Amino acid sequence: MPGAGWTELPLRTRHQPEPPSHERTDLSSGLLMLICGDVIRPGPPWVLTRTHRCAASVAAEARDPEGFARLAELAVSQTHSGKDAQIAATRIATVPACEGGLIRDITVGDCVEPFDTQRRVHVRGGQHKVDFYPRLRALGTFPEDVPATIRACEQALGRLSIEELVDRYPIRRRAIRDLLVEHLRERQPSLDFAILDAISRTLAGLFWARIEELSSGIDPLQLSPALARA
Template sequence: MAGGAEEAGRDWTRLPMQWLSEHQRARKYDRADLCCGMIPLLGGQVVRPAYRWLLRQRPSQLLAHIRSVTDPAGLTALKDQYTATGHAGANDCNNALNRVTWIVTAKGGTVHDVTIGDCVELQHAIGEHQTNGYQGEHLFYALLAGLGVFGPDAPHG
């Protein structure tokens, strides 16, 4: 936030390049280098971006890489829960996993640390910062509830 990346969204990579140039430390980096460098920082929960920034990034590769290092067992359990409930379709599963990955990336912790409030906050952020047609998707909540993340008295999704 302090560096302006939050406001810059997908253009955040121009900020470190500009800083390097202004301090005569310009090197030949490109957007891909900086994005690759951000993945371990996000996956290792060193950097926890706000939803505004996170939801404006292209999720395809970023979230898959984060999932591979941030609670892979918890995310595999969610995938298994998806299959066990009779759901089919890679897109629906991926959308649900993306939502849980966004929460864990922004909040820190593991899948089992996600709260109902986190789910509500994410849905609000999605409605505010994305227009991809999936605002009403609540499968991620149902999978988390089915996994027992919210406890036995949680409302059904």
């Protein structure tokens, strides 16, 4: 019967002169294969905070050879640098990793979601973080009338309310959440949306959500000196 002897595998492994590797790189490569094979589908925050140098090449081979070949041809035709093209391809590979499908199945909404997630989880990369969108647009993946930039897409899809800005972060204390909402609403008339977004990210994400992560049972606004320094 296939698989009947699986219980003996650990015993056989113990007697091998060189047991199988459990190096971090080997484990991450195995995980990458499971993702590209649609065995598991991680969420955008997990994918965007963990990069693998072979993510694009494995996705090209295992998931969508035609789509990534067209992407490579575009990079050559537009004389993009190899590094920029690799970063964009890796970012594009994260979308089907989370949503399934092929490059041609990616929608504008699929791009806006990870773009917003990148800001919430503070992914570095500057312009490289959004360079994947114009490449997909140039491939003809989107309708012809879509905005030229992903930031314009956000504006077209509508801006988040004050409550939605704060609720992007897992704040468990309702009183603190309401306090942040009230504070931002008071400041809203004198700020543009970009600054309001940045302040909400700092207060709700970098400040209070981080505090609750360090001390889940904290009494609101009564921080010990040690916790304040952390």
